[in-house]
Amino acid sequence: MILALLTISLLMSINLMIMSHPVSFSLITLIQAIVIALLTSSLSYTSWFSYIIFLIMVGAMLILFLYMTSVASNEKFNFSFKILILSAMLAIIPIMVKTHDPSMFTTNSMMLKFLSEYHTENQMNKLVSLPTNKILTGLIMYLLICLIAVVKITNPLQGPLRQKF
Structure with missing residues (x-):
């Protein structure tokens, strides 16, 4: 699985150099963020770090999308099916190689998966000990107070951040 995720990450990086439209940039960056979050989740004992990284990347993507719509709002988006087909074919190769691996279905890998899930469960117990x-509890209360403050500060009568003319 790690090989497939690394290959998809490499393909997305190569496709990022080919693209010329901001929408395609943001789509590839979002896919790259998902792949990196899955990769860090599979390599670490807990998935909290990957969740945090993914949320930070998606927040940055929202800011970039807001900036992009204000700068290049009427630009035409041309989708290239050749690049999509090339990327799909190159992404399928590591998946096909991994499915023919006989060690994927052995009892040792099943036992290792069970032990890693047990170890992750023990790691989660440390969070609420x-x-x-x-x-x-303090972090949850702080986030709730920040949410209430943001709702009270914003004025719903003024509408969205970007005005339509």
Whole structure:
């Protein structure tokens, strides 16, 4: 799986150099963020780091999308099916190689998967244990207060950030 994710990440990086439209840039960057989040989740014991990285990347993508729509709002988007077919064919190659691996279905890999899930469960218990549960509760309360403050600060009568003329 790691080989397939690395190959898809490499293909998305190559496609990023080919693209010329901001919408295609943002789409490829979003796919790249998902692939990187999956890759870091598969390489670490917990998936919290990958969730945080993904949320930061998606937040940055929203800001870039807002900037892009204000700068190049009426630009025509041309979609190239040749690049899509080339990328799909190159992405299928590592998946086909991995499915023919006989060690994928052995009992040792099943036992390793079970042990890694058990270890991840123990890691999650540390998050809500006695010393750190106060920090977690404080973080939840802080995020709730920030959400309420943002809702109270914004004025719904003024409408969206970008005015339509």
